[in-house]
Amino acid sequence: MFFVFMAVENEKDRDKATELFNRYYGTMLYIAGGILHEPHLAEDAVSLSFIKILKNLDKFDMNDCTRTRGLIVIIVRNTSIDMLRGLNHNQTIPLEEYMEDTADEPVIDQITIADACEHITQCISKLNKQYADILYLKCAMNYSNDEIQQILGISQNNVKMRLYRARKALKEMLREEEKGYEQAETK
CATH class of the missing domain: 1.10.10.10 (Winged helix-like DNA-binding domain superfamily/Winged helix DNA-binding domain)
Structure with missing residues (x-):
């Protein structure tokens, strides 16, 4: 992940990205783990999600924690589900798991x-x-x-x-x- 942070050129944005990572990494890993059920896949999903977050860093408001957390949860959940679909083309995910x-x-x-x-x-x-x-x-x-x-x-x-x-x-x-x-x- 260190290299991903170094790709952010602006130091203010790098600080914001670091704070987001430190604040929400556990939540992201928990959500991805709940969907993928394998720690290494969950870590991959968090990394991919964080890359998406970095691309849209300006949309994250550090003062509005509820909104920021909601957006992060949506991103990591969708990334995890996409990974799961890619791994299991023939399997379907029961709707009840996500309701x-x-x-x-x-x-x-x-x-x-x-x-x-x-x-x-x-x-x-x-x-x-x-x-x-x-x-x-x-x-x-x-x-x-x-x-x-x-x-x-x-x-x-x-x-x-x-x-x-x-x-x-x-x-x-x-x-x-x-x-x-x-x-x-x-x-």
Whole structure:
């Protein structure tokens, strides 16, 4: 990794990169290890992820730890999954491994804007990780399609397709919940 840091010409950027590495290396290794299940592959995934981070170093804000950590997690997870797919062309990864368990939202008579936003965020967390990640990057972090393409390492058409499918899946989930609420109220 030392040589990677030396490739950064600006000393300020090199310091920022070093701080990111020191702060998030453990998290990155943990996530990659959880996906790849082999320490040497996890280290490779972290190295590849860090190269992607260095290419987009200006997008990382050291003052906003939550946003920075979220972006790093997305990058290392996608890099690890890409590596796993490359190693196992014939195997599929069960969706359940990447879905988070979230509690169902209780029915609320009057929903405030804050409650609605939180409810939508919870629905997004129930989506497929690819869809949740791309919505997070596009909506929460306001990245352009080009920036998302670089971060996720996918084509421009793939970015557009994932955004379309993610929005469609979210709308369907919200409609289904609304139908469930209406049915519960009529009983």
